[in-house]
Amino acid sequence: MFELFTSMMKEEWRVHSTMFGSLSFALFPVLIFGIALMGSFLLPLMRTTLPAGNLTMIVHANYLMLGIMVGAFGLLGNEVMNRRFGQASFLSYSARSLPLSDRFIFTNFVVKDTIYYFFLWVFPFGFGYILASPFTGVLIADALFLLLTLTLSFLFGLCGVFFLSTVYAWSKPVLLLLLLVLGAGIGGLSALAGLNPALFFPPLLLNSAFSWTNLLLSCAVLAALFGISLLLFNPESVGSEKKYKNSFTPLMERFGFLPNPPLAAKDIIDLYRSGSMVGQTIFSFILPLGVIWFFLSLMDRFFPPHGLLFLFAITTGVIASTMYTWVTMFDTFGPYACLPVTVSTLIASKLTTFSILQLIPAAFIAVVAVLSGEAAVLVPAVVLGISVSFYAVSVMAWLCGLSPNELVYDVKVLFVYLVLVGIVITLFTSVAFANPSYALSAVILAVPAWWFVEKAKIRWDAVDPAGF
């Protein structure tokens, strides 16, 4: 049944490309390629400040994180099936009327997502590095090898989160137990060996010293994670008709101080009942940040005092800004179109819900600051992280309106986003590195953030909402 697979691929392409034209979408991998190519030329420069090993590590960490985020976003087991199947227009839904098993459809769906994102993100990056190799003095064999280990990193993230999320859907206590055992194992290992556990990450081990055993072992682990996930997958039992008490009125009353209480209450209920509040927090927030923390902490000695914490706070801010995609993924403008609600009202209300969710990153940064014994700079770190998050989300709202999940693949959008956010990150990293208390100045980001939100409202009200 290869047709199902190819049709799903075509569908995914069409969903993205119709939103902003095939050309703009096809350029997306080209942009990633360009970034890698340019980056490669900076390598000799970076080597003077950072040892090559660390650079390799950062790139691997990024791809691991990418895998986790793609996995968390695309494959959140039952929930996503539910959500995607809910949209009757999608093939994975209509395929249910064909004589095919749910598991078969799901497998196709997962493999499709993996390949799709591989060609969008991983391959162009590796390719850029390879093309640059004759000029940067990197052996082409090494560059090819890097593509292999990066791919493995990506797949580890993807399969890892796929596995964990299936366990999560299957039984939450088992997931908790599993995470505890994993945490204890990793902690114990690093305590015993006196090494950062990130060094034991298979693709990195492989990258530092190639061995067939290691490569085969990596592949075996990946296959096992993938296989077990598919086995554990149980199709959503439809028509459960479970009854719920009225949560809407109490929530709306609690949010009475907000500009649009009913809209906020609805968003929170969506997040909560779909399981996304917990699921997304674990898989698209804590997990990737945990990974980043491991890898960043390896380079602690290259940073000024508190530098690691501030870099981490900024990263948390950027990742926290993607919570906007959590609140926009449940609905298009469609269901609101029969109510007297404008797109700008909806953007404002989604941003309000987003603001409530910012309690999560704020608490997270605070906890990390305390745990790493840097409670003294807790306040500037939290302020920096949250300011960056609000700034980044305002740029996202201006660029994407209510469809950040789709429009991010518009190369123009991504490019502008990267530039606008990149400048701010660079600026405030150096400010915080200069003096921790200077990080408080990040509150000034509220001004451009407010400006972008106002622009977003005007811009997206003028667009025909039929496009959403």
Place this chain on the structure above:
Amino acid sequence: MTRVIEARDLSKAYGDVQAVDHVTLSVEEGALFGLLGPNGSGKTTMIRMLTGQTRPSSGTATVLGTDVVTDPVGVRWQVGIIPEQETPPSFLTAMEYLRFVAAVRRIPDIEKKADWWFDFLDFADKKDVLCKDLSRGTRQKLMFVQAFIHEPSLALIDEPLINFDPIMQDVVKDYLAGYVKKRRTVFISTHFLEVAEEICSAFAILHKGRPLHSGPVTELKEKGEHLPAFFLSLVRTDRHV
């Protein structure tokens, strides 16, 4: 008679597709107006333009005196709408959804009104079930309630009967026929011609986006013609490309 809908030269193009092509039509207060046409003739697009859900490529329209282009939200405050495909948001229960609509539209006494509707459309047992777990027909009932709960002076419904069983179709037909008796107006799109003939007071026929005919149903009856036959002969002889 006041005109509640006035459309002049209304057109909508999606790329090369001319979904609606220079339609001029008016609907009088108290009418049960049927917009008829085969699949793809532009009925949905027409309703979406009249309710400010999509912008016309050209032409103008006012609904209850409000311009659909300059004040789409103003139009939506006043009318009730049942879109063709949209379903209520997945993770709210049926009752919560009505509370949500009531909060947005500022409708008082929602509890009592909702209960009346749950009884009337016979789905009180589904009140506390999440919308995503409701059957298609039940979701359609909920969308129906959503459109009428604020008793708008004009309701626009895209294919009102399509997901209902024969019993429910009867209930809905009677409700619509009764609704317009109190100087309120209903605008429906349908390709159920017998139903249109039975309940509509006036109708227009669209074909490939263009209006082929528009007028009161009595006009046909006086000539002794039946709507289905009239419709088929018009559409079949329309050679315009």
